[in-house]
Amino acid sequence: MPTTLLDALRARGLRVTPQRAIILEAIEQLPGHMTAEQIYTHVQQVNGYINLATIYRTLELLLELDLMTEADMRTGATAYALHTHATHHHAVCRSCGRSFEFSHELFEPLTSALRSHYAFVADVDHTVIFGWCQSCTGHSQTAES
Ligand SMILES: [Zn+2]
Ligand SMILES: [Zn+2]
DSSP: OOOOHHHHHHHTTOOOOHHHHHHHHHHHHSOSOBOHHHHHHHHHTTOTTOOHHHHHHHHHHHHHTTSEEEEOOSSSSOEEEETTSOOEEEEEETTTOOEEEEEGGGGHHHHHHHHHHHOOOOOOSSOEEEEOOHHHHTOOSOOOO
């Protein structure tokens, strides 16, 4: 059985308040990516007294403890994901905001080259790459209209 966030915090000797326990549970129940607002909406169904600031503080702690990753996709809200969520990256279109996920393998030639040429260990966990999608570059294969 995988350890819960609650166990992970307790294992580090941190005191977990009942409010924080509710937030941790919500994070574990939300699939894949989540914004602070989504966690807030979820938490409100359980305890209406938990505010957004408490959620941000909890997220900051989880990032600090390296239990979560964040990806700023410039959609106005940071996407948080648990580390147990598969390693992947995002490509986001600067023009229309469309995005897709791509696998970590694509980064491996780059990270291994950085390591062997520069002894540099790249932190490419949950990276966001900006660019332009096919329809925004005008290179659509269905060009006729
Ligand atoms: Zn686009
Ligand atoms: Zn992601």
